[in-house]
Amino acid sequence: MTTTLILHVAEDGCDGWSGITSAPNKAGTDGPLATIEEARDRIRAIRKAGKLHSPVEVLIHAGRYSFTETLRFEEQDLGNEQTPVTYRAAGDGEAILAGGIRLDQYKMQDNGIARFSLTEAGYAGLRFRQLFCNGIRQPMARYPSYDPEQPYTGGYLYVDGPDVDLNEDGHGRKDGFICRDPRLKGWSRIDEIELFVFPRTNYCNDIVRLKSYDPETGEVTLAEPTAYEIYPGDRFYFRNVREELDSAGEWYLDKQAEALYLNPPAPLEEVAVTVPLVENLIEVSGRPKPAEDFNIEKIDWTDSGGEIRLAQHPERTTGGFIAFEGLTVEGCNGAGIVFRNVRGCRVRQCEIRGTGNVGVLLLGGIDCSVADCEIRDTGNHGVYASGGVRSPFMGRHACRHEIRNNYVHHTGVFTKNSAGIAMNGVGIVAAHNEIHDGPRWGILSRGSDNRIEYNRIHHVNLETSDTAAIYLVDRDFSMNGTRILYNRIHDVLGYSEEKWRSHGLTYGIYLDDYTSGVEVRGNLTYRTLGGGAYIHAGQDNIIENNMFLETNAELAHFRRWEAEREYRAMGTHGLGLRRNVFRNNILASRQATAKMYLFSNCATEDHLPDIDGNTFEHNFVWLYGREISVEVERRDGQRDSLSLPSWQALGWDAGTRAADPLIADLDAENFRLAEESPALAAGFVPLPLERMGRQP
Structure with a gap:
């Protein structure tokens, strides 16, 4: 051509x-x-x-x-x-x-703060929530100040109050809380200050403007409600505080005086100060087809970047074929690049950084790709892709978007309920990506027939709870067909600072809330706080030929929702946690607290496992000489601990062996099996370790 x-x-x-x-x-x-x-x-x-x-x-x-x-x-x-x-x-x-634009006209004040007049620069009325110095995003003036030595756990205050059960209602409110820190009494312009808070469950954060503050009672009232009630122990900080401009790099926008105040991170003659003006930097948009061709589904802001996903039949998308290669895209309030209802568009070998929302956003269309890119320092997801159709009227049609061989890191700066890569649709592929340093998921998938393969995901879930490196949630038994194959997952953490009083619930691969029909094969997980795999009330999932290693808790977790919750969510009775297969996996951990399985809410009144219809067989489990146990939780929350022989005597895990699989060297992260490994002799297929992650 x-x-x-x-x-x-x-x-x-x-x-x-x-x-x-x-x-x-x-x-x-x-x-x-x-x-x-x-x-x-x-x-x-x-x-x-x-x-x-x-x-x-x-x-x-x-x-x-x-x-x-x-x-x-x-x-x-x-x-x-x-x-x-x-x-x-x-x-x-x-x-x-x-x-954005560069601001270079300033006057130094006696206190070392630089004042930029927006009026004199010709930008009166300009409002922005990001500022960059030499391409590095700087924090708003805040209290407590950002702590570069502890970027995830430092720089927070904690809501006063007694320890409470986060699963109980009534211990907080969404529109305010009490803060008795005397520092607040010296602040002016309260209604310009914002609260950055992780409320109650620690699933997400809110950034909410203050409405008022009562110095006598310490009551902080918010201008709008948070997603969850603010409970005792929740961590938070205040930002955009004029009086707290006390750390290098901090800045404050004085809207009344049309002036920017900056505490310079370096001599200003060596610093390029820039602020973004545009929402999305690049948009490529096709014309939507008539309304009858669409399934209109409103997607939550945290999942999509605030868009409406147009589930157009992908094959009806015609125009597109625009590509961006080798470029650096930076500094905008929304997404770096948006493809909307187009065909065959590509982002390749680009660096996308410093966006206020998503790095690259794929909405609808067909055959678009993001490949060989570095995507970092995004306000929300690194990449968000949606498309395809799944409908009882139109059938199931794949969009065939691909997110391949990218380096995605330090995402979710503003929105913590975010992923390195988020997929919501039919027939989307995420392959050979490396993802790390994110507040929540590495890869989030919703929909059908998606494929997550050969990725390396590590050091994620750094700031939230109830999450995983790879996380699926559909709440629909028929959204099936997704495959999770040959991924390397390690150091899945979860925020667990002592003052935060909640469960960690962080896993390697998490099939949440009735996720069904998923194949999990050939994956390696290690150093996870929770298990390598978690099936939460789903059906027809196959977990086979994986290595789940070095967990602090159970190596695999299975849960059934209470009957009334299943009925509220699904309109069904007793269909959760059925027909799943857990076969030919290697489970091994040197941690003293590790166990084989945990079954939550999975026991009958006579304490027997209520998991008929599921298959557990031919696995290898090794706790380096310690006793192997299976824990089964009753309806009242109490747990029964069974030894492996007792578990097998009940008819479960036929062919499962307590034997050393002879992994070469865990400390050196050499996970190859010795030639004489009993797991190999029993049919375990060695994992393609060299293919996991980015490729040259």
Whole structure:
């Protein structure tokens, strides 16, 4: 396929030139274009005239290209397989697309704080919630100050009060709490201050503006409710506090005076101070089909970035074929790149960083991909992908989006209920990605027929509870067909600082709330607080040929919801935790608290396991010489502990052996099995360890 047109964009270009050469000519009469918008418009005109018949490339040369409006590609810009358009870094240095402006006019005050006048700079009325110094996001003036030595556990206050059961209602409220810290009495402009809080369950956080503060009682009242009640022990801090501009890098926006105050992290002559102006930096949008072609489903903000997922039949999507390669996309309030209802669009070898929301957002469409990218420092998910149709009227149709071979890290800066990669649809693939340093999930999947394979996920779940490296939740027995294959998962943590009084509930692979019909095969998990795998009331799941190692608790966990909760959620009775298969797995841990299985709410009145219809067989379990136990929790919460022989005497785990599988070296993370391993002799298939994670 021949490229018929190459356009160049450079910082020293001019939008009145032809754009066909990479540098200005000696006469200064021709050369590259100055803006990507002009290159887009040139191609748009050629396409409109019917003269575009081959691929086009736009080569973007080294430099910084700032945008005060979203760079939009609409229906008139979309092509087909014969006329794709690629916007590519030229290779002569970093080509940065930035969604903001630089502030460089300031006056130093006697206290060392820099004052930037927005009015004098021509930006009166500008409002922003992010500020970057040399590309690094800086914290709002806050109390307590951000602690770089303890970035996840430091810099918090804790709500006063006695220990309470988080599962009991009535111990808090959503619209306020008591804070007796005397520091608050010296603050002005209370209604400009925001509360950053992890309420009650620690599933998520809220950022809520204060309404009032009573210095006599310590009562803080919020301008809007939080997601959950604020309970004793919940951690929080205040931000955007004028009087707390006391740490390097902190900043405060004085809306009344139209001024920015910055405590410089370094001498300002060495610092580029930038703030974002645009919501989404790049948007590529196709025209939706008529309304009858859609299943309209409202998706929660934390799952989608605040969009409505349009479940259009993917094969009806026509235009698209726009690609971005080798670019750096940074500094916006929303998503870095958005594809909406398009076909065959790609993001490849890009770095997306410093977004206020999602890094890359795929909504609807078909055959779009994010590959070989680094995505970091995002406000919400690293990548969010949705698409495809699952409907009793339209059948099941895959969108075939792929998220492949990316390096995704330090996500969820503002929204903690977030994932490195989030998928919500039919037929989405996440493969060979490396994900770490996220507040909650590594990969979140909802929908049907998705595939999660060969990823490496570690050091996730750093700030929340009841979560996992790979987490599925559908609350629908028929959303099936997802496969979780050959992933390497380790150091799955969970926030457990002493002052926070809640359960950890962090696992390697978590099939939550009736998730069903999932195949979990060939995965390796180690150093997880909870088990390697957790089935929560689902059906027809197969967990086979995995290695679940080095957990502090049970190596695998199974739970059935109480009858009334199942009826409320599903409209069924007694269908949870049925027909699951747990077979030919290796379970091993040196931790003194480790056990084989935990069954929650899974015992009859006479204390017998109530798990008929499930299959447990031919597993290998080894606790390095310690007794192997299975714990079964009764309806009243009490647990019975069974030895492995007692468990097998009840008819479970036929063929399961308590034997050393002969793993090469746990300390050196060499998980290969010795040739004489009894697990290999019994049919365990060695895991493809070298293929897990990013590939060259």
